Amino acid sequence: MAQKAALLIGDIAHARKEWTAVGEIAKLYEYPSGSREGFISKCKAGEYKDLYAIYRSNDSNKHTGNFDQELIDVLPSTLKYICHNGAGYDNIDIPACTNKGILVSSTPVAVNDATADVAIFLMLGALRRVTVPFQAVRNGKWRGDFQLGRDPKNKVLGILGMGGIGSEVAKRAKAFGMQVQYHNRHQLPAKEEEGAKYVTFEELLKTSDVLSLNLSLNASTRHIISKPQFDQMKDGIILINTARGLLIDEAALVDALKSGKVWSAGLDVFEEEPKIHPGLLEAGNVVLLPHIGTGTVETQRDMELLVLDNLKSAIKEQRLLTQVPEQKKAKANI
Numbered sequence: 606m607a608q609k610a611a612l613l614i615g616d617i618a619h620a621r622k623e624w625t626a627v628g629e630i631a632k633l634y635e636y637p638s639g640s641r642e643g644f645i646s647k648c649k650a651g652e653y654k655d656l657y658a659i660y661r662s663n664d665s666n667k668h669t670g671n672f673d674q675e676l677i678d679v680l681p682s683t684l685k686y687i688c689h690n691g692a693g694y695d696n697i698d699i700p701a702c703t704n705k706g707i708l709v710s711s712t713p714v715a716v717n718d719a720t721a722d723v724a725i726f727l728m729l730g731a732l733r734r735v736t737v738p739f740q741a742v743r744n745g746k747w748r749g750d751f752q753l754g755r756d757p758k759n760k761v762l763g764i765l766g767m768g769g770i771g772s773e774v775a776k777r778a779k780a781f782g783m784q785v786q787y788h789n790r791h792q793l794p795a796k797e798e799e800g801a802k803y804v805t806f807e808e809l810l811k812t813s814d815v816l817s818l819n820l821s822l823n824a825s826t827r828h829i830i831s832k833p834q835f836d837q838m839k840d841g842i843i844l845i846n847t848a849r850g851l852l853i854d855e856a857a858l859v860d861a862l863k864s865g866k867v868w869s870a871g872l873d874v875f876e877e878e879p880k881i882h883p884g885l886l887e888a889g890n891v892v893l894l895p896h897i898g899t900g901t902v903e904t905q906r907d908m909e910l911l912v913l914d915n916l917k918s919a920i921k922e923q924r925l926l927t928q929v930p931e932q933k934k935a936k937a938n939i
């Protein structure tokens with residue numbers, strides 16, 4: 606039987622040695638950088654005609670664009686697995702992959718701690734409205750227009766999306782003396798609830814002092830926080846988003862910040878990254894980070910190793926370790 610081939614798109618920064626070792630069980634290709642057109646023409650020219658598995662990442666999306674229907678159509682028919690580096694995979698058309706018999710994995714769990722840490726960092730920053738004094742001290746104005754902040758203690762934290770990251774946010778928030786409640790489509794078993802109270806989406810909006818978004822982006826969650834949801838929230842709510850920018854209608858958020866409905870916000874993700882709505886850049890009550898939730902050496906290495914474990918398992922055992930849930934029932938067309 607011919608040797609299977611694996612393609613790395615983009616870079617591996619922390620597990621290069623482990624990627625090279627995959628060469629013992631597969632032929633290796635790399636597409637380190639380039640354009641979408643360049644990648645599509647290589648596929649069309651049959652350069653990867655024996656390809657069995659791909660390693661790609663949210664970061665390498667800049668070299669290929671989204672793995673949408675157009676791109677999936679030109680991938681070689683020998684391709685069976687896409688091992689994706691990222692907890693979010695909204696840049697991959699999963700139904701299109703399933704239809705072509707391609708199975709996809711992502712990197713849940715490995716991202717949980719680092720992303721939850723950034724959610725808490727943003728929450729504390731938003732509670733203290735840190736942006737104004739943070740900029741003032743660097744500009745030689747000492748505290749500038751400093752205003753008093755708020756304590757997390759005794760505040761109600763609402764978590765929308767209590768998966769791996771949401772649970773870690775809940776654990777950390779309890780250490781600050783917060784009361785935690787959450788909403789998911791289904792209530793979790795008690796042992797996975799981290800002592801948080803299950804409430805409806807409406808109740809979450811109406812009763813949370815701080816709202817943290819920890820859910821994935823898909824067609825049904827796009828703009829899940831928009832004007833009608835802001836209208837239901839408590840006046841002076843604090844909003845934290847470390848998940849995906851498109852969960853929030855940014856223009857509606859800017860209005861809600863201006864009106865005081867939202868007292869402050871902490872954002873690591875934006876609707877049209879790397880563009881940021883000018884109303885957010887101007888607002889002194891918003892803490893901004895440039896999508897660095899998983900940006901630690903330890904987490905990046907853990908994520909890369911998990912992708913490689915998926916890749917090796919696909920090559921050796923025709924099985925993914927962390928297959929995306931939408932595909933759990935799909936079978937590889939092997």
Ligand SMILES: O=CC(=O)O
Pocket residue numbers: 663690691692693694716898899
């Ligand atoms: O945004 C980060 C990720 O999806 O892992």
